[in-house]
Amino acid sequence: RRKVGVLVSGRGSNLQALLDACADPAYPAEIVLVISNIPEVYALERARTAGVPTQVIPHKGFASREAFDSEMDKALRAAGVEIVCLAGFMRLLSAGFVESWRGKMINIHPSLLPSFKGLHTHQRAIDAGVKLHGCTVHLVTPDLDDGPILVQSAVPVLAADTEGSLAARVLEQEHKAYPLALRLLAEGRVTLDGARALIRDA
């Protein structure tokens, strides 16, 4: 099983989806470390409950983004991590860190990329009047919410939707898309073709 480190900043519902997937011994990955940049978030509780080691690395204690990232990098390497999953991790990463995990770091974003990069994706989708919205799991590149797409899942935007109702519909899909994308990467089924990820059948 490939060793996975998960970076979190909050609630951790996507972390939970990954923990649940990894609870199956037939799943090709196991989570060996969860790092939060914010102390006392619920994601840490979820990791502890699953018996997974946690580390809090508060970004505020570092003079630069690079210094913070290099501390995370040390912790991940010390734990033998092979794949990094960003799961609601709300910090920009330095180019050096991203480069050193190229092809081995994935992120989940709550929109159908390349639409609605950045924050407040659900309200922006409603305001734009799109009829389909969703989530994307992609390999991380130095550009924010960019990089080869592994999995997308779409949901309808309904006339009565609020930001909250739409977020909930997307989140349900996130919890399926993320374990699927990690499986693809962990099974070595992803190859890069320029900006695209090609996925081999199992």
Ligand code: GAR
């Ligand atoms: C998720 O909806 C995730 O897609 C989003 O934050 C939420 C975290 O929830 N990520 C981003 O917006 C990244 N730019 P969770 O902590 O319950 O997984």
